[in-house]
Amino acid sequence: MENLAVWFEIPVTDMERAKQFYSEVFKLDIHVEDMGDMPYGLFPMRSYGNSGALVKRMDFQPSAKAATIYLNGGRDLSEPLSRVEAAGGKILVPKTLISPEMGYYALFLDSEGNRVGLHSMK
Helix, strand or coil, X not given: CCCCCCEEEEECCCHHHHHHHHHHHHCCCCXXXXXXXXXXXXXXXXXXXXXEEEECCCCXXXXXXXXXXXXXXXXXXXXXXXXXXXXXXXXXXXXXXXXXXXXXXXXXXXXXXXXXEEEECC
């Protein structure tokens, strides 16, 4: 088996606000598609799996108390983390060493109130 996680969905209440937040923090383009009655803000994907989307559904609620996904912080998670507050989020845990072998992590609240993690080796 390759990676256990192959897809994630981040619940949002305001798709445009969430799209702008993630676009600013990660410096990427998010394409919004209507999947029936649900708008999906698709994160760029190089090949099958291991990506995800912002999803606006009535039965999906943003939460700081649910499962936490960790997004790739690139070469150094300090870079996207430095853009979180200006984009409308809040840093919960600053860049913190896990171990030299496992790298660093940080936690933030996104514009919708979801707790999200970042990971990088530096």
